[in-house]
Amino acid sequence: MAKKILLAPVDPVHDIGLKMVNRGLREAGYDTVLLPPDLSTEEIIQAIIDEKADTAVLSRTLGYGVANLLARFVDLADAAGIREKVRIAIGGMAVRPELAQELGFDASFGPGSTVEETIAFVEGKEFIKDTNLSRKQARDMTEGYSYKVKHGRIGELLEKTTDMILAWTEGKTSPGVERAILRDELWDVNKWRGGQPTTGFFSEYAGLCDEIVRNYYEKGELHPKTRRFTDKDVEKLRAHVERSRVDLQTPSIQHTLKKPIIFNQYGTGCPYMDIAHIKASEAYGADGVVHFDPSWGARTEGFFDGFLTHQEDGTVITPDNLMHICESLEKGTLWQVRAHRGLNTPETVVLAGKLGAHLTKINICYGSLGAGTEPARLTVDGVASIRYAAKYKLPFDVVTNEELCGVPAYKAFAGMLIVAHLGAALGGRSILQPLFCYSPEVMISGQMEDNYVDFNAAKITALRSIMDAPIWPGAPIGFLTQDEDRVQSSTTTALHTGLAAMLGVDAISIASSDEAYSGGPITVPSKVDTLRSAAESFRFFGQSRMELGRNAVQWSEEIVSGIESVLEQVVEKGDFVQALYDGILGNREDGAYPGRNGLNTVTQK
Amino acid sequence: MKTLVIGIAGTAKNTGKTTTLSSILKEIKKGPGLSLALTSIGYDGESFDNVTGLPKPRIHVRPGALVAVSERGLLFSSAKLELIREAGVMTPMGKVVIGRVVKQGKLVLAGPNNRRELRLVLDQLEALGVDITIVDGALSRIAPMVEADALVLSTGASRCREIPRLAEESGCMADILTTPALESRGRVEQVASILNQAGFNAFFEKCLAADTVRIQGVIGEKLLAMIADRSAQLVGKHLVFGDPMKLLLAGEIKSVHRILDTLEKGGIRVGVEKQVRLLAVTVNPYFPKYRYNKGDYEADYVDKDELLRSITESVRVPCFDVVAQGGQGVFGELMRFRDSF
Numbered sequence: 003m004a005k006k007i008l009l010a011p012v013d014p015v016h017d018i019g020l021k022m023v024n025r026g027l028r029e030a031g032y033d034t035v036l037l038p039p040d041l042s043t044e045e046i047i048q049a050i051i052d053e054k055a056d057t058a059v060l061s062r063t064l065g066y067g068v069a070n071l072l073a074r075f076v077d078l079a080d081a082a083g084i085r086e087k088v089r090i091a092i093g094g095m096a097v098r099p100e101l102a103q104e105l106g107f108d109a110s111f112g113p114g115s116t117v118e119e120t121i122a123f124v125e126g127k128e129f130i131k132d133t134n135l136s137r138k139q140a141r142d143m144t145e146g147y148s149y150k151v152k153h154g155r156i157g158e159l160l161e162k163t164t165d166m167i168l169a170w171t172e173g174k175t176s177p178g179v180e181r182a183i184l185r186d187e188l189w190d191v192n193k194w195r196g197g198q199p200t201t202g203f204f205s206e207y208a209g210l211c212d213e214i215v216r217n218y219y220e221k222g223e224l225h226p227k228t229r230r231f232t233d234k235d236v237e238k239l240r241a242h243v244e245r246s247r248v249d250l251q252t253p254s255i256q257h258t259l260k261k262p263i264i265f266n267q268y269g270t271g272c273p274y275m276d277i278a279h280i281k282a283s284e285a286y287g288a289d290g291v292v293h294f295d296p297s298w299g300a301r302t303e304g305f306f307d308g309f310l311t312h313q314e315d316g317t318v319i320t321p322d323n324l325m326h327i328c329e330s331l332e333k334g335t336l337w338q339v340r341a342h343r344g345l346n347t348p349e350t351v352v353l354a355g356k357l358g359a360h361l362t363k364i365n366i367c368y369g370s371l372g373a374g375t376e377p378a379r380l381t382v383d384g385v386a387s388i389r390y391a392a393k394y395k396l397p398f399d400v401v402t403n404e405e406l407c408g409v410p411a412y413k414a415f416a417g418m419l420i421v422a423h424l425g426a427a428l429g430g431r432s433i434l435q436p437l438f439c440y441s442p443e444v445m446i447s448g449q450m451e452d453n454y455v456d457f458n459a460a461k462i463t464a465l466r467s468i469m470d471a472p473i474w475p476g477a478p479i480g481f482l483t484q485d486e487d488r489v490q491s492s493t494t495t496a497l498h499t500g501l502a503a504m505l506g507v508d509a510i511s512i513a514s515s516d517e518a519y520s521g522g523p524i525t526v527p528s529k530v531d532t533l534r535s536a537a538e539s540f541r542f543f544g545q546s547r548m549e550l551g552r553n554a555v556q557w558s559e560e561i562v563s564g565i566e567s568v569l570e571q572v573v574e575k576g577d578f579v580q581a582l583y584d585g586i587l588g589n590r591e592d593g594a595y596p597g598r599n600g601l602n603t604v605t606q607k
Numbered sequence: 608m609k610t611l612v613i614g615i616a617g618t619a620k621n622t623g624k625t626t627t628l629s630s631i632l633k634e635i636k637k638g639p640g641l642s643l644a645l646t647s648i649g650y651d652g653e654s655f656d657n658v659t660g661l662p663k664p665r666i667h668v669r670p671g672a673l674v675a676v677s678e679r680g681l682l683f684s685s686a687k688l689e690l691i692r693e694a695g696v697m698t699p700m701g702k703v704v705i706g707r708v709v710k711q712g713k714l715v716l717a718g719p720n721n722r723r724e725l726r727l728v729l730d731q732l733e734a735l736g737v738d739i740t741i742v743d744g745a746l747s748r749i750a751p752m753v754e755a756d757a758l759v760l761s762t763g764a765s766r767c768r769e770i771p772r773l774a775e776e777s778g779c780m781a782d783i784l785t786t787p788a789l790e791s792r793g794r795v796e797q798v799a800s801i802l803n804q805a806g807f808n809a810f811f812e813k814c815l816a817a818d819t820v821r822i823q824g825v826i827g828e829k830l831l832a833m834i835a836d837r838s839a840q841l842v843g844k845h846l847v848f849g850d851p852m853k854l855l856l857a858g859e860i861k862s863v864h865r866i867l868d869t870l871e872k873g874g875i876r877v878g879v880e881k882q883v884r885l886l887a888v889t890v891n892p893y894f895p896k897y898r899y900n901k902g903d904y905e906a907d908y909v910d911k912d913e914l915l916r917s918i919t920e921s922v923r924v925p926c927f928d929v930v931a932q933g934g935q936g937v938f939g940e941l942m943r944f945r946d947s948f
Contacts, residue, residue: 044827048802069620073746074856076721080750081853082800082824085721099679102699104650104745106720110699128697245682 005124008055010037010046012062012075019093020061026117032124043075050084057124059111061093069105076106091123114251138252138289138334140360141263143472143508144397144433149426153468153562159569160423167424167578171385175607176600177210177303178379179386182348184210186390191356194321204307211304218306227296228310228318231274236309236326239274243330246281252332255287255537258544262502264536265338265511267478269294270523271312273323277330282526286533290336290360292477292511293327295319300344300373301599305353315523319350324357336360341387342401343373345600348386355394362391362398363435364425367417370582371594372404377582379600384421385428392429399433399474400425406481408442408593411461412564416572417587419565422471433508436461438475438498440482442593449557454483455501459550460557462505467562475502476511486519488531496535503540504548512536610644610733611945613886614755616744618780621765623891623929624744625651625664630934631741631759631941636669638938644673644737646718646728648752649745650700653683653715659895659904665713666743672708673737675728677701677717685712694731696724705731716743722751729754739945753850757884757944758784759937762918763891764909770917777888778921779864784885785923786851786867789878793818800824807833819845821880828858828866835866838873846870850881886940888926890918 009024011017017039024036035053037046050058060075062068072092079085092102093111102110109123122129151157188203208219217223224230231239255264266288268276280291296316299305309322317323324339331337338361341350347364354362366384370377391398400421402414418434425432438458444450449457458475465473480498484491492515502510514524515531550558568586575581588594613631617624628651635641645668652666668674668686677700681688688706696703700717705728708714719725725742732740742755747766752758760780767773796813798820800806807830814820834841848854854877857863870877892914896907911928919926927936 044802047800048806051800051802069746073748077748077750077852078825078856080722081753081849081856082802086723099699100650100653100717103677103717103720106648106745106748106751107699108697108721248679248682 004031004033005056006033006035006053007057007059007124008035008037008050008053009059009061010041010049011039012043012046012060012072014040017061020059023059023093023117023120027120027124030117030121043071043078046075047079047082047084050079050088051082055088058088058090059093059120060090063094063096069101072105080106089123089126091120138254138332140334140336141289142397143261143263143474144431147431147472148470149422149432150470151423151468152470153566156419156468156566156569159566159573160419162573163420163569163578164424164427166573166576167381167385167420168427170578171382173607174382174604176379176382176603176605178345178383178600179348181207181210181304181346182352182386182390185349185352185356189356195325207304212302215302215304215306224310225306225318227313228306231309231311235274239277239326242274243277243281250281250285250332252284252334253287255533255540257537257540259503259540261509262474262507263289263336263509264533265290265292265336265476265509266529266533267292267294267511267513269315269317271296271314271317273309273311273317273326275523276317277327279526279529280327280330280335283529283533284332284335286530287537288335288533290338290509291331292338293317293319293324293340295340299346300375303345305346305349319346319353321353321357324353324359328358338363338399341398343369343380344375345379345383347380347383348390351387351390351394351396355390355396359396362396363401364388364391364398364421365400365402365418366421367414367582367587368401368404370597371409371588372407374597375599376601376603377596378579378604380597381579382604385424388425388428388430391425397431397433398425399435401435401477402437403477404588404594405437405441405443407588409588410443410564410592411436411441412561413568413588413592415461415465415561416565416568419469420569420572420578422469433472433474434465434469435474435476436465437477437481438479438502438510449553454498456551456554457557458498458501459505459548459554460561462507463550463554463558464561464565467558468565472508474509474511475507478511478513478517481513481518484513484515484518486516488515488528491515491518492531492535495532496539499536499539500543501548503543504546506547608738609948610729610737610740611757611948612729612740612742612755613941614742614744614752614758616749616752616758616760617747618760618762618777619747619766621656621659621891621893621895622763623761623889623893625666626891627759627761627889627929627934627937628741628743629664629666630929631938632667634934634938635739641738642671642736644675644732644735644740645714645716645743646675646725646732646740647716647743647745648718648720648725648748649743650680651716651743651745652713656895661895661904661906666716667711668708668714669711670708673705673732673735674708674714674716675703675705675718675732676714677703680715680717683715686710686714687712691735692731694719694728696727703728705735720745720751722754725751725754739941749852749855753852753881753883755883756948757886757941759887759889760784760885761889761891764894764914765891768894768909770909770914773914774917774921776860777918779860780855781885781888781922781924783854783860783864783867784851784883786848786854786877786879786882788880788882789845789847789876791819791821791847792845795819795821797821797823801826801830806830811837814841814844817844819847821847822853823849825853826857828862831857831863831866834875835869835873838870838875842874845876845878848877848879850879851883854879884944885924886944887924887937888918888922889929889937890914890926891930892928
């Protein structure tokens with residue numbers, strides 16, 4: 003005989019959740035009685051007795067003083083003797099298992115609970131979650147793209163530029179490339195994971211590093227801003243991850259869309275804190291996370307070793323740090339380790355590949371013009387990096403952060419397309435990453451005086467008309483439109499998310515709501531702010547699409563012709579590195595300065 | 608010797624149940640080698656309060672103690688257990704398991720949270736041969752505590768910041784908890800719970816026809832007051848409740864106390880089938896104070912000496928401030944009771 007279930011809102015008004023559960027239970031064949039709101043505790047208990055219910059499910063919107071009300075209900079039911087036969091559960095938006103336990107209920111149904119969970123409870127069975135439902139699959143956003151250049155003249159120019167770069171780098175090497183070769187050939191990740199010595203590797207490696215790194219390998223001296231985690235720290239970290247996984251679900255936040263997938267960055271300096279942030283990001287629907295390393299890491303030849311925390315922004319890249327972070331990730335979480343800008347670019351790609359990253363980030367032009375690395379050095383290292391990215395099957399984005407220095411989009415995009423085309427020629431799979439924000443260019447030129455829509459749409463449209471490649475705007479979207487107010491910051495993130503979704507891009511990176519103004523490590527609540535705001539944006543816009551405005555069309559055409567003109571100049575120059583020095587891809591007036599880190603370190607093999 | 612089961616019941620959240628428990632544990636550690644078991648009808652020993660976000664006292668357990676805890680609580684505990692058995696009880700925090708502490712540490716204590724399941728667990732602990740089982744309470748929940756042999760009641764400013772009101776209410780509560788046992792006499796009728804007018808009418812009819820009415824379930828406050836209103840028709844009758852907790856749950860404490868007083872004065876005897884032994888009251892001057900400007904709570908205190916003095920004067924059992932005085936007093940009462948048990 004079907005069990006009888008009494009459903010009662012212990013609430014003066016709210017009963018919508020119970021109505022939905024009631025419908026589900028009835029459809030599943032159960033005999034249910036739904037009581038109206040605003041009954042007293044005594045009336046509900048009498049109804050449980052009169053109806054001879056086997057199970058009672060209550061709901062309550064929790065507020066101040068409600069705990070005592072519910073505790074009295076449970077006590078009264080217990081003292082009335084009905085709990086000998088009737089099992090009682092509580093549901094509601096703020097109900098958690100700990101609270102239900104304290105209040106004395108048999109089970110709790112908080113946000114996200116399903117009718118199946120209620121049925122399992124009614125039947126007295128343990129509910130086993132279908133983990134496949136909440137488990138994400140790591141998706142390759144480059145799948146299905148051909149990297150064909152659709153614009154005839156630009157295609158010809160990119161071919162020539164690629165040939166020019168490959169010819170120029172032929173036979174050249176650098177300490178960064180040599181370290182990557184060692185890391186690729188002599189550093190056995192499986193032996194390392196098994197705790198076996200890799201002394202042969204380190205004896206050669208130390209000689210290719212700067213003094214500060216060499217001192218670590220030769221004298222055991224750590225970088226002054228780092229400390230090694232203790233065994234106790236590691237034990238606590240593992241316990242933290244294990245606890246986090248107990249209830250962790252990885253919800254999809256795109257509502258009915260499949261893309262854009264959402265990335266969040268981490269890089270507090272402390273891998274332990276990063277991992278806590280990552281677990282929160284996963285719980286609120288982030289599809290991927292991006293590793294940010296310290297700025298000194300880009301200027302220092304070589305990597306330290308060991309599980310290290312850093313007292314300033316940016317989490318140090320070491321094999322141990324990456325391994326611990328990787329181990330904390332849920333299986334479906336995409337993981338990007340950036341390698342785009344510094345003296346360790348090729349080795350970062352190798353480490354990322356060996357330690358299980360899904361993505362990396364490489365851009366010769368940005369690294370040379372906006373991030374301080376000498377153009378010749380980063381051209382040699384960049385080509386090697388792309389080859390390793392292809393070898394380790396790591397798609398990489400080509401970010402145009404030089405736009406943040408003030409370089410106009412068309413120049414930055416010309417550089418991005420050069421690297422993307424080079425990537426395709428070397429068997430790599432690149433992702434175009436234009437800025438999707440209030441950049442210095444538009445502040446000066448006024449394209450965003452009226453709205454943030456048209457120029458961002460123009461950029462995406464322009465890139466799409468040139469190359470069949472995935473687009474991942476960032477990084478993060480809405481940058482420089484956000485102020486210190488978390489509501490404002492979340493709102494602008496939501497709006498940029500909506501625009502990106504309507505433009506059909508493949509991925510976006512979102513900032514936390516305190517990212518620009520945190521004055522220190524960003525906080526988990528502010529990460530949750532923007533993930534929630536992005537989710538609401540997806541829910542609001544669904545699969546609706548936008549039409550390009552007149553300005554967007556015009557600016558898109560101007561960007562395409564600007565790119566063509568820049569590429570003509572590069573080809574005319576006949577030397578890619580010199581083109582970087584000469585400002586063709588962004589000059590001093592734009593805010594781009596050829597970097598000096600690694601000057602004179604390129605040598606013939 | 609039979610296991611002595613001590614319940615620590617509170618009058619509200621943050622009245623000092625866990626602190627009282629810890630003070631007893633400290634005394635047991637110093638004392639005569641008693642074997643101990645612990646469980647809770649709520650969720651205790653967490654780092655931060657589920658509602659206020661303020662730090663909470665943790666429960667520290669030592670090797671050898673038996674505990675009945677939910678699997679999920681163990682995830683948040685640093686103490687390590689040797690598992691003995693599953694208790695056959697499911698809670699919102701997962702299955703309850705019984706284990707022996709093998710590595711000392713902090714314990715999140717979440718056990719059987721209703722009367723029937725508490726009995727199941729207590730029986731299993733007794734079969735494992737412990738001298739004392741302590742059951743930690745939850746909020747102001749009292750019904751499952753009927754399974755304890757004796758109670759310690761924790762009250763304090765978290766229940767009410769006005770000391771005179773709190774003292775008066777504590778006196779009423781202690782009086783109700785110590786309602787005497789009453790034999791049935793003459794013709795006996797019995798009813799389950801009295802929760803509405805129909806239930807009251809049925810009860811009243813039986814009252815008129817019988818000398819003793821045994822009320823096995825609970826009664827609502829308005830309905831209890833209706834008995835008092837008609838007491839003239841019930842002079843000489845015996846009303847026997849299952850236990851004092853059922854009277855405490857009838858409604859607002861002072862009202863229930865007043866109604867019971869009216870019944871007694873009207874010549875109606877009110878008693879219980881199963882008495883509860885109230886060993887002591889512990890008082891806690893702490894309360895979480897809501898900060899309207901910040902939207903959070905901060906710790907605040909009432910005058911602890913005045914609190915202890917006022918409650919001591921209003922209850923007929925020993926009263927202690929275990930933070931100021933330590934646990935010797937409460938433990939002494941517990942041991943005296945054990946000797947007579």
